[in-house]
Amino acid sequence: MSRATLRLLVLALWVGPAVLVPVGLPSPAAAAPAVTLRAKLQPEALSASTTVSIGFQITASAEPEPPPLSSFTVRLPAGMGFAASTLGLATCSELTLLSEGAGACPRESVMGFGSAQVQAPFGLRAVRETGRISIFMTQPVDRRTTMLFYFDGRKPVIAPLVLQTEILTPESSVDSVLSTEIPPIPTAPGGANVSMLSLQANIGPSHVWYFKHVHGRTVAYQPKGLNVPETCPRGGFVFTGEFGFQDGSQATSRSVVPCPPRGARSRKLAGRGA
Numbered sequence: 001m002s003r004a005t006l007r008l009l010v011l012a013l014w015v016g017p018a019v020l021v022p023v024g025l026p027s028p029a030a031a032a033p034a035v036t037l038r039a040k041l042q043p044e045a046l047s048a049s050t051t052v053s054i055g056f057q058i059t060a061s062a063e064p065e066p067p068p069l070s071s072f073t074v075r076l077p078a079g080m081g082f083a084a085s086t087l088g089l090a091t092c093s094e095l096t097l098l099s100e101g102a103g104a105c106p107r108e109s110v111m112g113f114g115s116a117q118v119q120a121p122f123g124l125r126a127v128r129e130t131g132r133i134s135i136f137m138t139q140p141v142d143r144r145t146t147m148l149f150y151f152d153g154r155k156p157v158i159a160p161l162v163l164q165t166e167i168l169t170p171e172s173s174v175d176s177v178l179s180t181e182i183p184p185i186p187t188a189p190g191g192a193n194v195s196m197l198s199l200q201a202n203i204g205p206s207h208v209w210y211f212k213h214v215h216g217r218t219v220a221y222q223p224k225g226l227n228v229p230e231t232c233p234r235g236g237f238v239f240t241g242e243f244g245f246q247d248g249s250q251a252t253s254r255s256v257v258p259c260p261p262r263g264a265r266s267r268k269l270a271g272r273g274a
Contacts (some may be wrong), residue, residue: 007147008261032245033066033111034059037074037253039239041228042206043262049084049114049224050078050215051204054178056241056253058197065119065126068185068195071244074178077237077257079229081176082145083168086223087111087203088137089210101160108210111135115121116151118161121192128197129153137201141166149201161194162183184246193246232259 040053054074060066092105114133119126131153138148145167152160168177185194203223211218228237237257244250 014268031061032249032251033243035059035241035243035251035253037241037255039237039255039257041237041257042202042204044257046228046232046260047230048228048230049205050226051202051206052080052226053200053202054239054241055200056112056198056243058243066195066197067245067247067249068193069182069243070184070246071179071181073180073242075240076176076178076226077229077239078175078233080226080237081169081174082226084227085225087205087208087225088147089143089223092136092148093138093139094148094164097136097148097162098160100134101150104149105134109271110139110208111137111147112201112203113207114149114199115200116149117197118153119195119197120152120187122187131201132175133199133201135201135220138164144168147203149199 002033036057036059038055038057038205040055041048042053044049044050056072058066081247088111090106090108090190092109096104112135114135115130116133117128117130119128134152136148136150138146140146141164147165147167149163150160162181163182165178165180168179169175170177172223182196185192186192206225207224208222209220211220211222214220235256236259239255239257241253241255242250243252245254
């Protein structure tokens with residue numbers, strides 16, 4: 001019996017404060033779900049090492065519930081990337097996460113944190129679960145920097161999930177694109193698939209600490225995050241998201257971070273000591 005099946009059987013005996021919602025039947029002509037993308041920089045300062053916060057919320061357009069998400073890509077603003085970052089000095093594997101949990105990964109593989117809400121069909125209803133996300137550097141895929149998003153829920157609804165996110169750089173471009181494929185995740189053999197309804201990911205030094213040895217002492221420091229360009233384009237920094245669903249529908253969304261006030265430049269608040 002799989003871990004996911006076991007947790008669902010536990011759920012059948014545990015009728016607690018979980019959120020139960022009706023499960024609608026898919027419509028052949030269902031409209032694409034609506035997706036709201038939100039982005040934020042911490043700190044908001046030019047030439048700064050920053051934590052990039054990216055979040056999205058999915059809502060159904062016509063059906064009671066949106067179809068399962070199959071992929072999402074987020075294009076970062078031009079010039080904002082990982083080239084100068086010192087995040088992910090070590091790596092962790094999907095096998096380690098699934099077998100031993102996030103605590104087994106090297107501290108220097110941590111790249112950020114966040115949260116997500118997923119929905120698991122259960123008979124004629126569905127249960128929603130919100131859990132913490134930990135983000136880790138893993139081994140490159142086809143020489144592309146790759147991260148793992150590890151979701152571990154707080155209630156016994158579904159087994160822990162690991163999603164692989166590749167950092168793509170389009171040809172002749174300095175842009176960075178975060179590309180994530182979500183394979184079908186059945187709740188039980190032959191059962192309906194798990195859906196991701198929302199995600200909030202904070203990639204950068206906020207709440208991330210590494211350690212190094214200095215003159216015989218162990219010193220904590222925050223790694224350098226993503227780099228904010230020296231100049232801000234007219235209208236602000238634009239983040240663009242593309243979302244694919246298992247029923248073939250697609251949705252797009254964008255979020256704009258306003259340009260920092262004049263004079264708001266890097267004060268080396270993030271990444272100090274790296």
